[in-house]
């Protein structure tokens with residue numbers, strides 16, 4: 439991805455990947471281990487047993503070797519699960535494996551860490567291994583809410599983890615926060631935001647709590663113990679925009695805010711329908727004309743890679759129709775909006791007259807506006823209804 443993308447993230451600017459003619463390439467690695475399961479978790483993760491962690495390194499080496507040659511990767515992202523559950527020695531080995539697969543050092547290399555796993559030696563292993571960005575899963579700094587979310591760390595641990603990450607000298611640090619948690623009111627959320635701002639991170643991600651099937655929270659929802667409140671959620675969104683905006687964090691996507699130069703390049707490339715290769719169980723890829731996923735199951739993934747197979751789940755051939763719709767859905771969630779002319783040229787689907795009619799309708803209804811003659815972006819009201827806008831794109 440072009441280096442200048444970093445500068446393009448003030449509202450109204452067009453992300454560079456939307457202009458790019460050659461797709462950028464990212465590498466995603468899913469570390470599928472967590473010590474316990476959070477109440478709201480819908481990600482694929484298991485509790486490690488026996489030699490699972492050591493074996494994971496060997497399995498990743500096997501999977502990396504299934505993709506021929508060195509990869510011209512611009513961004514790397516390790517998510518999970520909890521990558522920080524790996525001991526420092528394993529983290530250093532995993533960094534070396536990934537580095538050994540790349541043509542050159544990536545422009546950005548992010549690793550998600552849970553506060554309870556942050557130690558000096560793990561951070562040193564990651565930093566020395568080439569990692570440039572740590573995303574710390576703080577979620578809340580209120581003890582009661584951390585308990586409601588089923589998180590294992592305390593407020594003090596989160597603050598200490600942040601201090602250690604900063605002291606280790608990474609180029610960029612993100613804090614993940616969650617809002618609309620049962621029992622949380624606006625004042626309580628603003629207190630969390632202000633506490634996060636006071637730490638002076640480079641990036642803040644704020645996620646609205648969702649009730650995904652097969653989670654402990656979903657069970658509580660079906661028992662009537664908790665319930666979502668759309669009006670309250672909208673108030674949380676607006677409070678977030680105002681609080682973070684006035685503290686110098688520009689929103690560049692519905693859930694993401696950054697100081698200048700610190701937007702997450704990997705995620706921007708993904709939303710801009712660039713290409714990425716995913717490794718590890720449940721990891722998705724979009725590459726070479728296909729979108730696919732590794733099985734979200736540790737033994738099935740191991741069997742696949744032992745047999746020389748990758749991406750055997752959810753295989754879909756990429757076509758202009760699919761990519762145009764997704765470029766609009768994800769692009770409109772970004773504050774910069776979507777250049778319709780560029781996107782139509784990249785993905786010339788028959789639905790474009792319908793997309794243009796939808797654009798006119800969104801502007802007419804006050805949900806969209808023209809940032810430039812061909813650049814459609816959502817208004818503040820439109821961003822509150824971004825999910826409905828996405829549905830409207832799919833209905834064209």
Ligand code: SF4
Nearest residue numbers: 472475476479518519
């Ligand atoms: S740390 Fe993340 S992946 Fe692990 S259980 Fe909690 S939400 Fe899920």
